[in-house]
Amino acid sequence: MRHDHIISAKQLSRGDIETVLDHAADIAADPGAFADRHSDTLLGLLFFEPSTRTKMSFTTAMKRLGGDIVDMGSVESSSVKKGESLADTVRVVEGYTDALVLRHPMEGSAKMASEFVDVPLVNAGDGAGQHPTQTLLDLYTIRENAGFEDLTIGIMGDLKYGRTVHSLAHALTTVDARQHFISPESLQLPRSVRYDLHEAGAGIREHTDLDEILPDLDVLYVTRIQAERFPDESEYREVAGQYQIDADTLDAAKDDLTVMHPLPRVDEIAHDVDETTHAQYFQQAHNGVPVRMALLDLMLGGDQ
Amino acid sequence: MSDNDQQLRVSKIQNGTVIDHIAGGQALNVLAILGIDGTSGDSVSVAMNMPSDRLGHKDVVKVEGRELSQDEVDVLSLIAPAATINIIRDYDVVEKRRVERPSVVEGVLECPNHNCITTEAEPVDSRFAVGDDGVRCEYCDTIIRDDLPAHILAE
Numbered sequence: 001m002r003h004d005h006i007i008s009a010k011q012l013s014r015g016d017i018e019t020v021l022d023h024a025a026d027i028a029a030d031p032g033a034f035a036d037r038h039s040d041t042l043l044g045l046l047f048f049e050p051s052t053r054t055k056m057s058f059t060t061a062m063k064r065l066g067g068d069i070v071d072m073g074s075v076e077s078s079s080v081k082k083g084e085s086l087a088d089t090v091r092v093v094e095g096y097t098d099a100l101v102l103r104h105p106m107e108g109s110a111k112m113a114s115e116f117v118d119v120p121l122v123n124a125g126d127g128a129g130q131h132p133t134q135t136l137l138d139l140y141t142i143r144e145n146a147g148f149e150d151l152t153i154g155i156m157g158d159l160k161y162g163r164t165v166h167s168l169a170h171a172l173t174t175v176d177a178r179q180h181f182i183s184p185e186s187l188q189l190p191r192s193v194r195y196d197l198h199e200a201g202a203g204i205r206e207h208t209d210l211d212e213i214l215p216d217l218d219v220l221y222v223t224r225i226q227a228e229r230f231p232d233e234s235e236y237r238e239v240a241g242q243y244q245i246d247a248d249t250l251d252a253a254k255d256d257l258t259v260m261h262p263l264p265r266v267d268e269i270a271h272d273v274d275e276t277t278h279a280q281y282f283q284q285a286h287n288g289v290p291v292r293m294a295l296l297d298l299m300l301g302g303d304q
Numbered sequence: 305m306s307d308n309d310q311q312l313r314v315s316k317i318q319n320g321t322v323i324d325h326i327a328g329g330q331a332l333n334v335l336a337i338l339g340i341d342g343t344s345g346d347s348v349s350v351a352m353n354m355p356s357d358r359l360g361h362k363d364v365v366k367v368e369g370r371e372l373s374q375d376e377v378d379v380l381s382l383i384a385p386a387a388t389i390n391i392i393r394d395y396d397v398v399e400k401r402r403v404e405r406p407s408v409v410e411g412v413l414e415c416p417n418h419n420c421i422t423t424e425a426e427p428v429d430s431r432f433a434v435g436d437d438g439v440r441c442e443y444c445d446t447i448i449r450d451d452l453p454a455h456i457l458a459e
Contacts, residue, residue, distance in 0.1 A: 086421070087426050087428070106444075107419050107445070108422060108441070108442075108445075128419070129445070190445075191447050192440065
């Protein structure tokens with residue numbers, strides 16, 4: 001891997017992606033072979049906003065590589081509460097650890113933090129910005145289920161504020177997927193992401209109605225429409241129901257459609273979908289461990 | 305009326321910089337981007353909306369006793385891409401050059417995204433990549449295409 005820090009999916013080449021995913025597949029096939037790989041390594045977890053899956057999967061990944069974690073804990077119990085800057089916090093914690101994982105509610109926080117530290121830093125989500133390790137486990141799941149060749153994917157829900165979507169769109173462009181974005185007009189992709197996709201020559205189309213495109217999809221990636229983003233609650237209620245799927249919805253889909261979701265879900269995927277062969281979102285979450293093991297191993301020099 | 309005649313509408317300066325061919329109406333924004341607000345003691349002359357063959361209407365700014373740095377000239381290009389910079393010493397033009405758009409500007413513009421880390425009390429300057437039709441925050445990716453002067457950081 002060429003990168004000391006993993007800040008954005010935009011920095012990952014097709015080769016980088018394949019390297020991580022191949023290594024993750026090796027780890028998933030024989031996790032015991034990697035159990036003592038980084039027994040002297042401490043990973044610093046700096047989570048400035050709540051997280052369940054991401055934080056636990058980084059913890060699990062580091063421990064399954066033989067290392068350990070130190071956790072800043074909640075913001076309320078840290079020096080942040082005393083007014084310490086993010087720049088100071090990361091400079092202090094880098095002295096305790098061999099690598100850092102940062103989640104922060106503000107866009108650009110991971111990039112800024114990386115400028116103050118020498119140890120590798122991984123962006124575990126920066127506001128509505130990027131979430132590159134989520135993208136890597138998404139790609140792993142997509143490759144396992146549908147492959148990257150001749151891939152048509154629909155991404156539905158909150159495309160404006162969903163950082164997982166922004167990262168994924170960049171990476172799907174790198175692997176030449178056809179991308180369909182389904183959302184209310186008020187939650188379409190932000191200008192910067194559209195600009196990048198256009199510059200990269202991505203094949204994208206935008207829709208307000210899933211029915212227009214569902215039968216063509218190999219993968220449907222659903223995200224939560226966040227009620228709190230709407231200035232008017234009635235405006236939210238008007239669109240929310242249109243972006244929910246259930247088992248009946250999927251009658252119009254290909255038999256081998258893969259349904260994904262970064263979780264947590266609320267009501268955008270009905271529980272009857274869980275019982276279908278389409279549902280891969282729990283496996284997708286489980287894939288976070290081997291993928292993050294692979295990424296940490298590569299960043300910490302495990303490929304040498 | 306020649307450009308030289310127009311420049312004489314405001315008095316010649318002995319030493320300093322004349323910024324010519326600023327698009328009409330942008331002179332005050334040029335002063336803002338240079339951090340000139342009259343409090344430093346610099347003698348500044350401004351002529352606005354003068355006829356121009358090249359621009360239709362143009363503004364001219366003369367700053368006495370101050371030669372603009374290349375960094376300042378680069379930043380000017382964001383709002384005055386057609387400007388020419390004349391360095392004056394002892395009433396003579398000793399250097400004349402066009403502005404060039406830089407690839408990056410630092411600490412000049414405020415990111416309009418209130419959730420961008422550069423708007424917080426962190427030890428970091430804003431940094432924008434300069435493109436053909438706008439600038440882009442290198443931290444949060446927000447793109448500004450219109451009304452750049454509205455985002456100039458206050459001194």
